Amino acid sequence: MSAKTDNLKEVEARSKAALPQDIVDWIGECKKRPHPESQLISTLHKVQGHYGYLAKEQMDAVAQLMQIPASKVTGVATFYHFFRLHPRGQFIINVCLGTACYVKGADRVVEKLKLELGIDFGETTKDGLFSLEASRCLGTCGLAPVVMIGDDVHGGVTPDKVPALLETYINKARSLRKQSR
């Protein structure tokens, strides 16, 4: 430390390299406006949007570029349920466990999903395809029970419909893989 007191430039360059350019630019924009530190949560949303989760490397980079203590960044990332600190599957299955869905039998849908996928909440299938998560309400209670897979919300899901539903996404993943090849 004492020999080289100012390695700011070096650290900054390293932090910039750890993040996609649009997020680096975004942080730059925030700093021009009042209260830049208030954009921490929005920034973490962007990072998670890009990588699917918040890795330590990226959180440190955000801390550095936004000039917010790393402890504070971790504090925020762990406080909010929406943020994930570990990688997740290609499709995130979000089962609503809100009141409306609960009284309409969401617990049974959960059982079926766990059985079919062989995983518990917070886990990812071995093939990396699905992660199972619970949500406290997706705002489509009128269609309960509701399950969100990726960006699609599915209403009126019964245990019987689960296998076919999963099949759609397995096929989707397959065709996506083909496309990328």
Next chain:
Amino acid sequence: MSNPGLATYTGLAKKAESILDDRRESGKIRIQVGSATCEHAAGSNAVYEEFRRHIEASGRDDIILRRTGCTGRCSREPIVGVMVPGHLPVKYQLVDHDTAHDIFTSHILGGKPVTEKILDGSADESVQYEIMLCSGERCGRNKHLNLTKLFEKNLPKTALELGQVRLVSANCFGLCPSGGKGSAGHALIRPDNVLYHIENENDIREIIDNHILKGNVVERLRKHTEAISQRFFDMYGDVAFFNKQSRTALRNAGVINPEDIYEYIHYNGFEALARVLEKGDPQWVIEKITASKLRGRGGGGYPTGMKWANARKTTEETRYIICNADEGDPGAFMDRSMLESDPFSIVEGMIIGGYAIGASHGFFYIRAEYPLAIKRIEHAIDECRKLGLLGDNILGTGFSFDLEIRLGAGAFVCGEETALIHSIEGLRGQPRIRPPYPSQSGLWGKPTVINNVETFANVPAVLLYGSEWFRNIGTEKSGGTKVFALAGKVNHTGLVEVPMGTTLREVVFDIGGGVPNGKKLKAVQTGGPAGGCIPEKFLDTEVDFDTLAQVDSIMGSGGMIILDEDDCIVDIARFFIAFSQDESCGKCTPCREGTKRMLEILERITGGTGTPADLVKLERLATLVKKSSLCGLGRAAPNPVLSTLKQFRAEYEAHVFDKKCPAKKCSALIKYEIDPNKCVGCTLCAKNCPVPCISGVRRELHVIDQAKCIKCGRCFEVCRFDAVQRL
């Protein structure tokens, strides 16, 4: 010197008119498809695509396809409206790919509506005129002028019998005569969209003779102020689910395209703002809002005018206004629907609020779980900036104000005002002790007003139609309507907007259609995790902030979950405590530890190991947590327990003393057995058992291995011979 606000606005309105005229062109057929998270979940995107393909293939240029938000008729989505000029609009329900095809070929091309898919109870093509009669609180309770009877008496018998004319009674049009109850009534003639003010039987005769029989509008009786719900009723008035409602906050839901600012302007959008700016007196706005008796729709019911006045009184000149769109109550979706279906009205409400309290900056705090709502609000803000409705010098009046969106990140406690402020500041969303209240010291230490989405949606309506009008719709202490999100064990799930003071029974049975499958209603859960369960005997309670508190629940933000005889009240209490425990921010001990201990006790009771002493402990702990927690989350978390302990004590006692779950829900207290006399050996149960633990061969008695059974109830559901019993 007069302000150019109104003049600039008139310019905008003219522009909107000409843009829409170009687009609409009279004589064109319009197909509208709902577009909101719920509509998409039900499959409306595919339906939209199907219509688009058909229109393209037909090569016709007289068919317009458009999107609207959602109407709040969740259980019948996707909903599609078809408007053929000169005919009543036809609404279809549960439209899928095939239905879309049928609608296009039969209705659009062939002129014959697909009758079997028409949305519940609405008119079909044989109806020429529909006469909608206001039977709201003021018009409808008129002993001397029973409009329905008088119309029936004077209409030619054949017209009614042949179904050419339909009489429909609707809830308050929002045009209540100022001359007190019963001085006059209102009738809306569809599809002509003409509204009449009726004072006596002669008026009725004149309307029938001239308008209904000859098609000539009776100008003498015509009302020229458009009723707030008129455009909604014009589109949906024949649908039973809707005409018992009174649409103020949801006035544009399912009517306008939420991504088109010109449509909003066309329906008087931003006129309230223009008038306010023209007047140039923030104090006047606050007085209007105060006089309207608008109370916060986020749950607390704090008078909005008073909140604004508190902020305005402060000496600090930088002030902020925030829209609380964190909609945390699980089972509530009013705010989502409003944000998605009518985003401009909320933006307008916020600009007016900002002006009233003297803020130049506002924030939307939207939960991240609502991506479409976020997108629509973003779009609305951009559009407003383009037209000079946000930013510097709004409408040329010198008033500057801008809005920004901040996202939540899945913490329920962030709906609490001080936690929400911390979250916007980029911190962990933990509440702090109040006072100071945010209206004195909030965001970055500045005076801050936080209001709910629905509160803001009502603001333009109050200013456009007047405080007296708004106050008249509601009750003595609380003006206007309330939107409820009806879900759970009810036939028609969806959004219901009714005047304050409507009874729970009307909401659940008349509009919601009661409990499905012939089951009995057990309770109406209101207020979510902060509320309680209202038993059947209190269904005649008139909804309002104070009345619901009297029956040990709260109004809350509008979530209303219907529970039936299959729902265990103790399990529901456990559900909510588990929720609050999970969402407790952990800052204060009573809430952090208390909810955990309460949950343990409730788990013991539902698990069959509860003792009588547990009931005493539970009640004591609940009272303690309620009294000593720091914020509203902890203070309200015990409510579901206290309410059910009071209203449904016998059910707790059955679990504790008799080790029985009367609703047969708690799996530790039930078992499944196969009745040897009824089982025919069809093997269906064995095939469906997930364990599997049912043995038996085809055509012989099947038996459940009790040691292995996880009591999932599948066998009970699938057996077609009633052989599986739940004991």
